[in-house]
Amino acid sequence: MKTLPELETALIADGYRLTPDEARHLLHTAETDALCRTADRVRLHFMGNRMDTCSIMNARSGRCSEDCKWCAQSVHHRTKIDVYPLTDTAEALRHAQDNHDKGVGRFSLVTSGRAMTDREIGQCAAIYRAIAERMPGFQNGHLCASMGLLTRKQLQTLKEAGVGHYHCNIETAPSYFPQLCTTHTFDEKRRTLRWAREAGMRICSGGIIGMGETAEQRIEMAFALREIGADSIPINVLNPIPGTPLEKTPPLSDDEILRTFALFRLIHPQAHIRFAGGRTLLRREVQERALRGGVNAAIVGDLLTTIGSGVAEDREMFRQCGFAE
Numbered sequence: 001m002k003t004l005p006e007l008e009t010a011l012i013a014d015g016y017r018l019t020p021d022e023a024r025h026l027l028h029t030a031e032t033d034a035l036c037r038t039a040d041r042v043r044l045h046f047m048g049n050r051m052d053t054c055s056i057m058n059a060r061s062g063r064c065s066e067d068c069k070w071c072a073q074s075v076h077h078r079t080k081i082d083v084y085p086l087t088d089t090a091e092a093l094r095h096a097q098d099n100h101d102k103g104v105g106r107f108s109l110v111t112s113g114r115a116m117t118d119r120e121i122g123q124c125a126a127i128y129r130a131i132a133e134r135m136p137g138f139q140n141g142h143l144c145a146s147m148g149l150l151t152r153k154q155l156q157t158l159k160e161a162g163v164g165h166y167h168c169n170i171e172t173a174p175s176y177f178p179q180l181c182t183t184h185t186f187d188e189k190r191r192t193l194r195w196a197r198e199a200g201m202r203i204c205s206g207g208i209i210g211m212g213e214t215a216e217q218r219i220e221m222a223f224a225l226r227e228i229g230a231d232s233i234p235i236n237v238l239n240p241i242p243g244t245p246l247e248k249t250p251p252l253s254d255d256e257i258l259r260t261f262a263l264f265r266l267i268h269p270q271a272h273i274r275f276a277g278g279r280t281l282l283r284r285e286v287q288e289r290a291l292r293g294g295v296n297a298a299i300v301g302d303l304l305t306t307i308g309s310g311v312a313e314d315r316e317m318f319r320q321c322g323f324a325e
Contacts, residue, residue, distance in 0.1 A: 004030050008038045011269055012045050017226075018267050023219045026263060032255050036293030039262035043294050046269045051323035052232075052297035053314075054106035054144065054274075055099040059087040059124075064112045066183045068171070069245040070208055070238060073112040079243035086111065086120055092127045093134065100135040102311045104300060107131065108144035108167065114184065115148040118157075125161035132162040141165070144204060149184060149192050155199040165232065166196035167204035173217035174224055180211060193228055202231040206276065209260055210238035210252040218260050222267045232297065233264060233271050237278030254286045258293055265294025272297035284317070291321040 002010065002022060010016035026035060061084050064073045072079040087109070096107050109124060116124070124145070132139050141164025148168070150158075155166060170189050171177060177186040193203050205228060207221050225233055237257060240247045265273050274297035279287060300314045 001025050004034060004038055007266070008042060011042055011266065020219065020223055023222070023263055023267055024216060026266070027215055027219060027259065030259075032258055032262075035262045036258055036289060039265040039294030040292050042269050043265055043273075043296050047272070047296050049323050050296070051318045052106070052272050052274070053104050053300050053311075054108060054297070055095075055104045055301045055311075056108045056110045056146070056299060057087070057092060057095040058112075059092065059109040060085060060111040060113065065114055066181065068181045068183075070171075070180065070211055070241075072241045072244060074244075077244045079241055086123060087127075089127050089130055093130060096131045096135060096138065099301060099311075100137050103137075103315070104311060105137075106142045106144055106165070107135075107138050108146055108165075110146040110167075111148065113148055115150055116154065118154065121147070121150070121154045121157050125157050128158070128161040128163055141202070146204075149188050150195075152195045152199065155192075155196050155201070159199045159201055164202060165204045166193070166199075166201045167232075167234075168192050168196070169207050169234065169236075170205055170221065170224060170228070171207045172211060172213055173220035175220060176211075176213045176217050190228060193230075197229065203229060204232040204234065205230045206232075206234035206236070206274065208236040208238050208277070209257070210249065210278075211246055212249060215256065215259075219263065219267075222264050226267060230268070231271055232274055233268060234274040234276035234297075234299065235261060235264065236276040237281060239278045239281060251281070254282075254289075257282065257286065258289055261290045261295055262293045274298060288317065288321055291318065291323070296323070 061082050063075055067074055067076040072081045099107055128143050143163050144165040145158050145163045146167035168189055174186045197203055209218055240249050273295050275295055276299050300311045
């Protein structure tokens with residue numbers, strides 16, 4: 001079994017790909033700080049010091065038919081969230097313009113629900129065209145979408161409207177997914193992502209850690225994402241929302257979180273490893289250690305059903321950790 005320095009040399013010099021056995025070995029043997037330092041050097045070699053930022057708009061909230069145990073928007077859970085239909089163009093433009101003016105790199109509409117009708121996709125396509133026309137920073141593939149299990153035709157419509165990335169989290173390891181959701185399958189997610197790539201979009205897919213999975217299952221998730229070919233990997237830390245089945249789930253330790261980010265970087269040397277939901281639950285010191293341990297991307301601003309962090313505050317933290325935008 002290669003040592004951590006040997007793996008770093010192989011990854012950088014030869015384009016070597018970490019094996020599942022090697023990742024599990026590092027999980028149980030590597031010291032956290034050494035693992036983070038190695039991940040940081042691998043990140044710098046392959047991805048440079050650019051911080052990739054994106055923002056999301058909750059464009060349709062609540063009344064989701066799916067029974068995902070982590071989600072506040074499911075009709076199966078009793079949570080106190082705002083419920084509203086699909087946004088209109090004016091409201092979406094307002095959100096997009098605010099983020100564009102703050103220098104955020106990408107913008108995404110995110111909708112609750114299993115999927116969208118063709119009519120709703122047409123409405124969203126019109127919104128995307130209006131955003132691209134008015135905001136040059138969101139042109140050339142910098143618009144994203146997260147709209148559930150769409151059809152080939154719907155994904156092609158979004159691509160033609162200027163969407164460059166399609167997001168659909170696999171959420172967890174294939175072996176653990178059935179314990180968290182019964183109304184759709186891991187394979188349906190994988191199929192949607194395959195169709196999005198066939199339509200010409202890049203893939204944004206990650207998951208949530210801290211939902212009761214084992215550390216080995218986090219490694220399993222990372223390799224499932226490598227098989228899918230994820231270009232951007234948002235890693236959420238569970239925010240246990242009252243009214244969901246996971247509301248009393250014990251939090252992960254700082255070390256578990258940091259080791260997850262670092263190992264995802266070593267498994268995905270050339271992907272964007274992205275801070276996502278739950279980040280504000282972490283102490284500033286832990287966030288900075290993650291930024292020096294493989295992370296090179298972040299969702300900034302407010303999230304779907306929780307408050308995020310300020311864009312200016314985030315940009316200052318990124319700068320202090322050696323990143324540029």
